[in-house]
Amino acid sequence: MKHLILLMLCLPLALGATAQDVYASRNVSLSFFSKAPMEDIDAKTTQCVSAINIKTGAVYFKVAVNTFQFKKSLMQEHFNENYLETHKFPNAEFKGKLLDLPDLTKPGTYTVTVEGTLDMHGVKKTYREKGTLTVAVGSIAVSSTFKVRVADHNIKIPRLVVKNIAEVVDVTVSGKYAPAK
Template sequence: MKYVLLLALGLLLHQTGFGQDIYTAKGAGISFFSSAPLEDIEAKTNKAVSAINIKTKVIYFKVPITSFEFEERLMQQHFNSTYLESDKYPDAEFKGKILEDVDLSVAGTYNVTVEGTLNLHGVDKTYREKGTISVSGNTLQLNAKFNVKLADHKVKIPTIVVKNIAEQVAVTVNATYTATAK
């Protein structure tokens, strides 16, 4: 009986500990920085969710727009009501694929290129960006930096504040993934 219990426990650990295809990140960090002649604007969130299938190399992100926090409350209010219209477009989503033939089940750090569609402010645009994924045990760490042109997503900047807000913002992504149970 003891051996049967040990065998069952071993099979359970093997099934949940190895060969996982889907890794998820809750509380992924996304920030953006806008540098304009009159002021710099920065906002951050740790409310993004993401998933990576390490077999198919498909990656997905979803970010609630209202979760971005600014130093000044008025900036946050304008960001949500005037620019990103978070009542109409509550989330930004990215659906893409890792292009390199990397084995994300093997420990190491991999330079990757991700190509996919970002839906922001109700507008889809294809991006092809570079990043790194570090694999250690049942954890993946993704880091990436890229630029988003606001006009590409029909985010309008009124001429009165054109010197306060950059036409393009630098986006930084940091996400830690763990294997999901089968």
């Protein structure tokens, strides 16, 4: 709930828009997959908050990193304590903008490019990635898959387990947005 309040307080300033220009979601799905020789690792959360300004193209995502759920509890513990250090870096946040903004007031499916900064594990890095927006009356659906190099965010993998974790992780985002109230 505190993430939603923060999002709603920041969005009018950050996005400079009226409510009907902003679409928001409190349950965007984020997942990641690490393919490695010893063991595949995947995790998912549906607790990401996000907003899109359909007039300016501004986009925002924020997730509490410790909400990712793993198939094995030991993996989840190591992820939170050793790799992402969620006690020091509790959230991951992306702020960006849709490039070549289509007219999102018209229903349709649009391939878009978003560029922005991912702040994760205390390291900010710029990304430019493709995604799909599907606009319907009263809603927007978002989907994208992109790659994150763990070293780019200063996430250290001990030599002992280096074969268990891939250097590059596939991240998938999907969500359904409604006009912010």
